[in-house]
Amino acid sequence: MKKVLRGLFFAAGGALLLNGVHVTLVSNLNFGTLLVFALGALCLLFAAFYSRLWKWLRVAFPCGCAVLLALCAALSVYGSMDNVYFNEKSGAEDALVVLGCGVRGDRVSVGLARRLDKALAYYKGNANVLIVVSGGQGAQETITEAEAMRRYLVDFGVPDAQIIKEEKATSTLENLRFSDEILRERFPNGYSAALVTSSFHVFRAERIAEKLGLHYDHLGAPSKWYAVPMNNLRELVAIAHELVRGTI
Numbered sequence: 002m003k004k005v006l007r008g009l010f011f012a013a014g015g016a017l018l019l020n021g022v023h024v025t026l027v028s029n030l031n032f033g034t035l036l037v038f039a040l041g042a043l044c045l046l047f048a049a050f051y052s053r054l055w056k057w058l059r060v061a062f063p064c065g066c067a068v069l070l071a072l073c074a075a076l077s078v079y080g081s082m083d084n085v086y087f088n089e090k091s092g093a094e095d096a097l098v099v100l101g102c103g104v105r106g107d108r109v110s111v112g113l114a115r116r117l118d119k120a121l122a123y124y125k126g127n128a129n130v131l132i133v134v135s136g137g138q139g140a141q142e143t144i145t146e147a148e149a150m151r152r153y154l155v156d157f158g159v160p161d162a163q164i165i166k167e168e169k170a171t172s173t174l175e176n177l178r179f180s181d182e183i184l185r186e187r188f189p190n191g192y193s194a195a196l197v198t199s200s201f202h203v204f205r206a207e208r209i210a211e212k213l214g215l216h217y218d219h220l221g222a223p224s225k226w227y228a229v230p231m232n233n234l235r236e237l238v239a240i241a242h243e244l245v246r247g248t249i
Contacts, residue, residue, distance in 0.1 A: 003051065006063065010048035013066075017041030017230060024231050028103070028110060033235030040069075040234065073201075073233035080200030080221035085123070093127055096187075096194040098180045098217065100173065100206065101136020101146030109149045112199055112232070115222040117153050120197045123220060124159060132159065133183060135167040135176040173202070174248055177210050195220055201232045205240050208249035 018041040024034050047054070047062050054062075085094070099120050103110040109117065124130060132154065136146025147166040155161055165183055170176040177196075184192050198206050200221035210217050224232050243249040 007048045007051050010044045010051075010063075014041045014044030014046075014048060017044060020227060020230055023227055028105070028112075028228070031103075031231075031235070032238070033231035036234040036238065037231050040230075069234070069237070072237055073229075076201045076204055076233055076236055077223075077229070080198075080203030080219070081223065083218075083220050085195040085218040085220050094130060094195045094218075095192040096131040096133055096184055097123060097197055097220075098133045098135060098177070098184075098194055099150060099197040100176045100202070101134070101150060101170070102199065102202075103139070104136075104142040104144065104146050104149045106142070107144045107149060109146075109153050111225055112222075112228060113146070113150065114153065115224070116197055116199060117150055117157075119220050119222040121154065121157055121159070123195070123197070131163055131165065131184075131187065133165045133167055133180045135170050135180045137169055137171050139171075173206055174209055174213075177206070177213055177215060181213065181215055198222070199224055199232065201229075201236045205236065205243060205249060209243065212248055 017037050021034055021037040021041060024037065028034075043062075044066075051059065097120050099116055102113045102116065104113065120132060124132070134147045134150035134154070136150065138145040142149075145166070145168040147168045151161070151164050151166055154164055165187070167176070167179045167183055170179050184194060194217050196203075196206055196210065196217040196219045198219070198221065200223055203219045203221045207217065207219060240249070
């Protein structure tokens with residue numbers, strides 16, 4: 002059993018480190034990538050020094066990893082269960098709010114493209130929907146996320162007149178708050194909207210929206226396989242941070 006456990010953690014540590022290298026090469030370096038590297042290194046250290054560790058740590062570390070894995074799986078499963086077609090509007094919302102998640106230079110990242118593709122799929126069934134694209138400009142971006150999203154949607158046939166840019170937001174809380182301000186001006190008598198984001202992000206985004214008094218259904222976009230560890234680990238930290246701040 003000892004050899005099997007050490008082997009599993011050697012394999013897991015190596016896989017995580019390789020995953021971190023791959024993600025760094027194809028995406029923007031971020032906190033999530035650092036978490037992947039850190040967890041990979043901890044797995045290797047656990048396997049290498051297993052015999053020298055205190056007995057409680059030999060139990061606590063694998064249990065902690067199991068809990069992390071379960072929480073990551075729960076985020077992905079929850080976010081993949083789109084509920085936008087199970088309400089009184091039946092896919093006829095007034096607006097979609099697409100949350101930004103990163104631009105490489107002036108081009109949308111893979112994760113952001115998947116969110117936009119999800120919005121485009123919805124748009125094909127509700128061509129009258131107003132699409133709010135929300136996201137400011139980050140350190141590794143030459144234009145705002147909102148502008149990059151607008152260009153992507155226009156390239157795929159969405160009329161420019163049906164897209165509204167929200168270019169100030171730097172967090173999920175601001176994404177939702179500023180987008181709501183825009184939609185309240187456009188629909189003074191109230192509006193119905195669906196939130197479009199990555200599946201791992203749906204839970205936190207919905208909880209923040211509820212805290213703001215907003216009631217959005219959701220469309221969750223799946224992540225590329227190689228981005229799953231980075232995205233989910235970073236999201237768990239973000240959820241903990243929001244809990245401490247009292248924003249969810």
